[in-house]
Amino acid sequence: MSRRPAPAHDADGFRREAKKHLGQNFLHERGVIDKIVLAIDPRPGDRIVEIGPGQGALTLPLLDRLGALTAIEFDRDLLVPLAAAARAHGALTLLNADVLDVDFDALAGDTPIRLVGNLPYNLSSPILFHALAHAAAIVDMHFMLQKEVVERMAAAPGSKVYGRLSVMLQAYCAVTPLFTVPPGAFRPAPKVESAVVRLRPRPPTQVGIVDPAGFAQLVRAAFGQRRKTLRNALAGVADGAMIEAAGLRPDARAEQLSVADFIRLANLRAAA
Known part of the structure; x- marks a missing residue:
């Protein structure tokens, strides 16, 4: 008797298989999720924009705290199940877009935004530089990235990993590594450790860069x-x-x- 193939989607309508070409690794470890939400410390009235909500691991607890947020998701297959999962938690505004095409200044309008996200490893640096270009519209950023990238972001002069990323980010932001996340917190598990980092853009008067x-x-x-x-x-x-x-x-x-x-x-x- 032949086995039935495993269903392609779970009970909530999400695809069981992550898309490797999009760098998808879905966070599922509850303890890590709670730690990230605690670090973000969302307050009523905060305008949070999540980059790459995936299957809603961070989205839903943030909605529970805030009642509303905006999420930018490139993968069309995630939109319907994510919207359905969010209904019981709050008002989720989904933007189906490449984050590198999103104008954060326009999205913020008169109220600066807070960025959060589990960034795909293959796009982390372009996303960081894109956010940097819109730093005036951003209160802070809490990102999960490859641990190696976070080490480069926070590196001091003289370090082997101190480089362009270190200087550019530290010139415009206070960079604070928060904690490491093991591979097993994701599905599928990546081959490297991850880390959560906080970036707080400095006021232009503190930056002091003329050009x-x-x-x-x-x-x-x-x-x-x-x-x-x-x-x-x-x-x-x-x-x-x-x-x-x-x-x-x-x-x-x-x-x-x-x-x-x-x-x-x-x-x-x-x-x-």
Whole structure:
């Protein structure tokens, strides 16, 4: 007697199989979910936008606390079962979109938003830079990412993992790693550990960057070839005299500079 094939969907209408090409790993561990919600600490009146709600592991407890939230989901197959699951918890507004196409400024309007999400590993850096471009419309961000990425985000100068991501994020945000999440908290289990991180955008007056585009260009060039000295890495961007005028050594390497060093050099260049 032949076995019946396992049903493709569970009792709630969600597909049992995650889509690998979308980097889907669905959070299911209740203790981890509760810990994330506690870290977010949603308050009445908060406007929370969730990136990649998946099967609603975070969405539903957040709805229980807030009564309403917006979620951005790319996978059309998740929309109907997620909307159905949310009805008993609150008002869920679902946007079927690629998050990189979403204008967070327009979404926020006059009320800044709070971003949360379990970000797909293959898109984490582009999503972080996209959020950074809309930092003025964002109160804070709580993201779950690959642990290795969180370590890069929070790295200090001199660290092997200190680089462009570290400088760009720390220039505009306070970056606080919160806790590690084991692979078994997800279905399917990824091959690496994850971590939850909090980002709080700094007020523009605290950032002090005169030309954001010029700053980004300088940081990208400095870390483009890590083994090169600043004099060589920044050729065509900032000469040796300008590097020295910023109080830096032209023979230093990018990973030796603090975030404040990069800002000072970029502002000197912008004023030239």
